[in-house]
Amino acid sequence: MNLKEFFKRENLDEMQKQTLLKIESRGFWALWVLLLAALIIESLLGFTLREMAAEWFIFMLGCAYSIISDLRAGIWDRHLKANTKTNAVVSLTGVAAIFVWGLIKFAEFGVGVAVLLAVFMGVCTWALCFATLQLSMKAYKKRHAELENPKEDDDENE
Structure with missing residues (x-):
């Protein structure tokens, strides 16, 4: 064998x-x-x-x-739909996690600085997460459409 x-x-x-x-x-x-x-x-x-x-x-x-x-x-997720609203909410989840992490990480610099840095990191995180999810969603929808409707070869039609 x-x-x-x-x-x-x-x-x-x-x-x-x-x-x-x-x-x-x-x-x-x-x-x-x-x-x-x-x-x-x-x-x-x-x-x-x-x-x-x-x-x-x-x-x-x-x-x-x-x-x-x-x-x-051509798979997105078992529970979530591939749409802009879902991507915005999921991005907010990432923001919450980064905000809390930033508050803890930068607490030694004082509350004001920690909040300012955490908010800045949260905004950047939201923008990056949302943009990445949107690009991934576009790629998913394109691939899903290709798999659902495969193109027929030109040779088979003749």
Whole structure:
């Protein structure tokens, strides 16, 4: 048996495949949340970017893989609709998280400075998140349309 045949063999039925997919999905999201939590905690404890580089790189690699794979498959989200209103609300969720993080991180400079910096970071975060989600939504809609309505080859029509 060669290597190609070894990996083609299936030992699972449909129910086992679905169960395995759920386990793998939960594992991915658990690692994603824990890695994000580690990055947040390390940043609040004063770790330098150099000390957090490996975790940040792995986190970003996982995020990029997930986004690119979903867009290539024409999938947006299980629960959320791909529209501007949803993108604005999701961006506000990111703003809330960054605002709280900024308040904690910059509290040593005084309340006024901490609030000012947190608001500035929140506005920038909203703009970046919203723009990224809008661009991703456009790519998703284009890819979804391509998958739903595949173009027929000109040779087949003749």
